[in-house]
Amino acid sequence: MKYVIGVDLGTSAVKILLVNQHGDVVYVVSKSLSLIQEKTGCSEQNPQDWVDQTILGLSDLLKTFNGDPIDIEGISFSGQMHGLVLLDENNGALRNAILWNDTRTTAQCQEIYDAVGKERLLEITNNPALEGFTLPKLLWIREHEPKVYAKADKFVLPKDYLRYKLTGELQMEYSDAAGTLLFNVTEKKWSKEICDVLGIDLAVCPPLVESHAEVGNLTPEVAEKTGLTNTTRVFAGGADNACGAIGSGILEDGKTLVSTGTSGVVLSYESSNEKEFQGKVHYFNHGAPDAFYTMGVTLAAGYSLRWFKDVFADNESFEEFVADVDTVPIGSNGLLFTPYLTGERTPHADASIRASFIGIDGSHVRRDFVRAVMEGITFSLHESINIFRKNGKIIDTIISTGGGAKSEDWLQIQADIFDAKVVKLSSEQGPGMGAAMLAAYGCGWFDSLQECANEFLAEDKVFRPNRANVEQYKKLFTLYQEVYRQTKELNEKLVEYRK
Structure with missing residues (x-):
């Protein structure tokens, strides 16, 4: 029997599913995460905690698994949207991540509207400027922590940072990019226009890939710590809501x-x-x-x-x-x-x-x-x-x-x-199942995600109006x-x- 792993990086916990080729959830491991809320409206996490807890969870899962680790063919990710992880030129985190539920950026939302225009912002990003999105957080850092901003070489979202630390490869996929307010949803590319108007270097935006794209393998160090093999194929994954949709x-x-x-x-x-x-x-x-x-x-x-x-x-x-x-x-x-x-x-x-x-x-x-x-x-x-x-x-x-x-x-x-x-x-199983399905599809088990859903998901009860x-x-x-x-x-x- 072959298996895939879905990792769901939430706000309160990272949840890890081991799923077989029939969609049966064989094991579930959950590791808690803590919030840093030093002021009203502020919500942060230490990115290293995501990595440590995920590696610990994967290690616990492999200790319980009775099969051959070589049969775990793929791993993919779901993650909390809109968060900001700023990286230096060596891809090290410059500060705590600012999360989706942080509301300190009201002034920066107005700054975006003043510079870009409400209608033009909607035309490009298909979304209004809200405090939870990533771009306002980036502008807040520029205004309130200019020394940190000056060192920023790239930004990523939470699950992208986690995936980077497991593979050594840095990317962002389209479903999470769409929640940044820096992304042209229709054209599926970063918006040079928004970056130019707001004075942001386009190079700070990471390379883009599809959610089912294979982006690398686990590093030998991670493989040793977790019990997985470094031949385990890693797929980009998606935003939690996108993966929740796939998993449903x-x-x-x-x-x-x-x-x-x-x-x-x-x-x-x-x-x-x-x-x-x-x-x-x-x-x-x-x-x-x-x-x-x-x-x-x-x-x-x-x-x-x-x-x-x-x-x-x-x-x-x-x-x-x-x-x-x-x-x-x-x-x-x-x-x-x-x-x-x-x-x-x-x-x-x-x-x-x-x-x-x-x-x-x-x-x-x-x-x-x-x-x-x-x-x-x-x-x-x-x-x-x-x-x-x-x-x-x-x-x-x-x-x-x-x-x-x-x-x-x-x-x-x-x-x-x-x-x-x-x-x-x-x-x-929601987003975690969606991540596992992206890995199964990426591994070639199915010709489409719909075919995967037909095998993995089943109705229990139907309620009619x-x-x-x-x-x-x-x-x-x-x-x-x-x-x-x-x-x-x-x-x-x-x-x-x-x-």
């Missing part, structure tokens, strides 16, 4: 992924870059060849439900907490919730807005609130689906992953609100949308009172 089979038009983690993601496959979303959703290069994906984000999706549980049912299991939501009617007995605990991203890029319960009365009990939170999260995710459909996308099949797939009642709520077939996969429920939720969705407009100004006035 989002590889053809009409298929959409809804992932309910701490944040929520609605990701839809695009066979071309011809659609126009006016910057309301993200538009990135897919990890699949010559494809794209559009993406909307709910900042506090699963986090909203976890917050409510932690405050009001800390000692209960998740299953106990949501056990009786099916006894609550649609609309939670007249209760609406907006999941803006940490602001919102899609369709409202608003850092000031906060969550609301609307319609509370003395008859409401806890299960009403639990269902209202589930419905509110799903309404927020539906905002992105609504944008897609208004711009001509057909969305008929949705793969649901994350916390939202752990409750069958919630899956039915999703089917009714989204008015689409919602599918739960039999095995959910109930027409009567769909109509009720359509009316409630219009009320949900009104809450943002009615509370926006109030929340702006409350900012001064927040700690």
